[in-house]
Amino acid sequence: MLHLLPSSSSSFPLNPQFLLLRRPPANLRVLLLGPFHAMSAASSSSRRAATAAAVPVAQERPPALRAQFLIECLGDLKRNLMKQGLDLLIRHGKPEDILPSVAKAVSAHTVYAHKESCSEELLVERLVRKGLEQVVIPQGGASNQKKPQNPKLQLIWGATLYHIDDLPFSVTSLPDIYTQFRKAVESKSSVRNCNKLPPSLGPPPSSGLDEIGGWGTVPTLESLGLSMTKSEKGMHFIGGESAALGRVHEYFWKKDQLKVYKETRNGMLGPDYSTKFSPWLASGSLSPRYICEEVKRYEKQRVANDSTYWVLFELIWRDYFRFISAKYGNSIFQLGGPRNIVSKWSQDQALFESWREGRTGYPLIDANMKELLATGFMSNRGRQIVCSFLVRDMGIDWRMGAEWFETCLLDYDPASNYGNWTYGAGIGNDPREDRYFSIPKQAKTYDPDGEYVAYWLPELRSLAKERRNFPGALYINQVVPLKFDAGHQRRDQFNRQRRPGNMYRRQK
Numbered sequence: 001m002l003h004l005l006p007s008s009s010s011s012f013p014l015n016p017q018f019l020l021l022r023r024p025p026a027n028l029r030v031l032l033l034g035p036f037h038a039m040s041a042a043s044s045s046s047r048r049a050a051t052a053a054a055v056p057v058a059q060e061r062p063p064a065l066r067a068q069f070l071i072e073c074l075g076d077l078k079r080n081l082m083k084q085g086l087d088l089l090i091r092h093g094k095p096e097d098i099l100p101s102v103a104k105a106v107s108a109h110t111v112y113a114h115k116e117s118c119s120e121e122l123l124v125e126r127l128v129r130k131g132l133e134q135v136v137i138p139q140g141g142a143s144n145q146k147k148p149q150n151p152k153l154q155l156i157w158g159a160t161l162y163h164i165d166d167l168p169f170s171v172t173s174l175p176d177i178y179t180q181f182r183k184a185v186e187s188k189s190s191v192r193n194c195n196k197l198p199p200s201l202g203p204p205p206s207s208g209l210d211e212i213g214g215w216g217t218v219p220t221l222e223s224l225g226l227s228m229t230k231s232e233k234g235m236h237f238i239g240g241e242s243a244a245l246g247r248v249h250e251y252f253w254k255k256d257q258l259k260v261y262k263e264t265r266n267g268m269l270g271p272d273y274s275t276k277f278s279p280w281l282a283s284g285s286l287s288p289r290y291i292c293e294e295v296k297r298y299e300k301q302r303v304a305n306d307s308t309y310w311v312l313f314e315l316i317w318r319d320y321f322r323f324i325s326a327k328y329g330n331s332i333f334q335l336g337g338p339r340n341i342v343s344k345w346s347q348d349q350a351l352f353e354s355w356r357e358g359r360t361g362y363p364l365i366d367a368n369m370k371e372l373l374a375t376g377f378m379s380n381r382g383r384q385i386v387c388s389f390l391v392r393d394m395g396i397d398w399r400m401g402a403e404w405f406e407t408c409l410l411d412y413d414p415a416s417n418y419g420n421w422t423y424g425a426g427i428g429n430d431p432r433e434d435r436y437f438s439i440p441k442q443a444k445t446y447d448p449d450g451e452y453v454a455y456w457l458p459e460l461r462s463l464a465k466e467r468r469n470f471p472g473a474l475y476i477n478q479v480v481p482l483k484f485d486a487g488h489q490r491r492d493q494f495n496r497q498r499r500p501g502n503m504y505r506r507q508k
């Protein structure tokens with residue numbers, strides 16, 4: 001969130017005058033401005049430059065889904081702020097253009113924002129800082145006593161479970177391997193408590209708003225030039241903190257799912273196999289520290305077991321990718337990844353489109369890709385499987401897959417998305433760099449009755465359960481053979497120049 005304090009205020013966060021919600025993941029591309037740019041079909045993102053030519057214009061639905069979620073976040077934040085005696089100032093544009101003019105209008109001495117870690121967000125931080133340097137705020141008293149000042153940009157670390165200042169190492173010497181990172185933070189760091197909200201956040205600023213057009217209103221999809229028909233199927237997420245807290249309560253306390261999370265978390269169908277917290281975490285509507293407090297409370301009041309711990313274990317993955325992005329900078333978006341591995345990748349458009357649209361001939365892949373397109377969500381198991389298929393079986397440039405996820409995911413977060421993709425593509429810091437997800441094996445283990453594929457591909461429902469994932473000629477043709485089929489290594493037709501003499505290991 002972004003707070004602007006009038007120059008008369010003395011301390012943050014006691015009297016924030018504005019809260020501007022940012023685009024996920026909690027960056028300075030203010031929610032009211034950036035996300036809708038970023039979601040437009042032809043993104044100008046510098047990260048995308050390398051593959052932009054190969055990635056066709058995004059379809060309407062995915063950007064509209066995330067825009068709708070963010071609109072709901074805004075509406076909820078506005079309502080909650082009004083209950084606290086404040087309001088939400090809403091503008092649509094670039095942060096570096098808008099924030100200086102707002103700061104000037106309300107004579108703000110400081111703009112507060114969460115510190116970011118990825119290149120595009122860091123650029124926005126720099127541009128905002130530069131813009132604020134151009135703003136001159138006259139100080140009270142006789143003009144020759146106090147010099148006019150520029151508003152300052154103060155950046156605060158905020159998105160992770162463990163605070164960056166509490167890590168037992170500097171970011172530059174962060175362990176590259178997840179397990180080493182996790183063990184070090186678990187043994188040497190502790191998670192800070194959540195900050196308590198003051199009883200009142202008001203009063204709102206008494207002057208200056210008129211010259212910048214008032215508080216502004218929550219946009220609608222139509223006002224952003226987007227439209228969408230609701231999908232009747234799959235998860236439907238409602239944006240905002242109220243819904244986020246409701247989900248934590250429901251999953252932990254009402255449905256009592258936390259105690260079995262570790263056993264169910266690899267599921268793909270239904271609302272409760274995993275927490276589904278990610279869209280709210282990514283939009284800054286939910287704090288990982290709050291989740292941690294609730295886990296501890298649950299452990300005291302109900303049960304502490306492997307499952308209760310495992311939610312924290314997963315949140316540490318999220319931290320890990322965030323800190324890795326701070327350590328490795330732009331390289332997590334580049335073809336060779338953090339370790340600059342040179343490999344040969346294909347950008348075959350027809351193959352890529354069959355993956356993107358769910359027409360590969362493999363029900364497990366197609367069902368997952370259809371779910372992503374319809375809902376903006378996919379299970380972690382599904383993400384690993386479709387990622388492995390794209391990079392290992394199709395040999396497609398992993399950045400094309402990452403960009404499609406970036407376009408579609410409600411929980412899109414640059415560090416988690418590109419971190420996981422580099423991991424899956426074997427160019428991240430995975431000690432097992434040739435991790436391969438065998439589709440037949442994954443289907444038998446995680447969708448034994450074909451319920452998941454029949455849900456997203458209804459044409460398969462009439463088949464016998466054991467045939468749904470293996471329909472043969474009763475389904476569309478397979479666009480590529482699998483690298484490993486029925487337990488035998490196949491000739492590596494797609495990637496053979498990439499890893500000579502190197503067999504892809506199978507996923508356990």
Ligand SMILES: Cc1cc2nc3c(=O)[nH]c(=O)nc-3n(C[C@H](O)[C@H](O)[C@H](O)COP(=O)(O)OP(=O)(O)OC[C@H]3O[C@@H](n4cnc5c(N)ncnc54)[C@H](O)[C@@H]3O)c2cc1C
Pocket residue numbers: 265274275276277278279281282311314315317318319321378379380381383384387405409411412413414416417418420421424
């Ligand atoms: C190729 C690929 C791309 C991904 N892109 C994203 C992304 O853009 N944004 C995102 O939030 N997650 C991403 N993930 C991680 C993971 O799939 C989702 O966080 C998870 O599926 C969200 O569902 P959930 O909240 O029910 O997770 P749960 O299983 O309930 O986990 C609880 C929380 O832990 C965190 N978490 C769990 N697994 C991971 C992981 N592997 N990496 C980072 N955090 C994790 C998430 O914040 C999640 O909400 C990606 C994974 C893969 C394999």
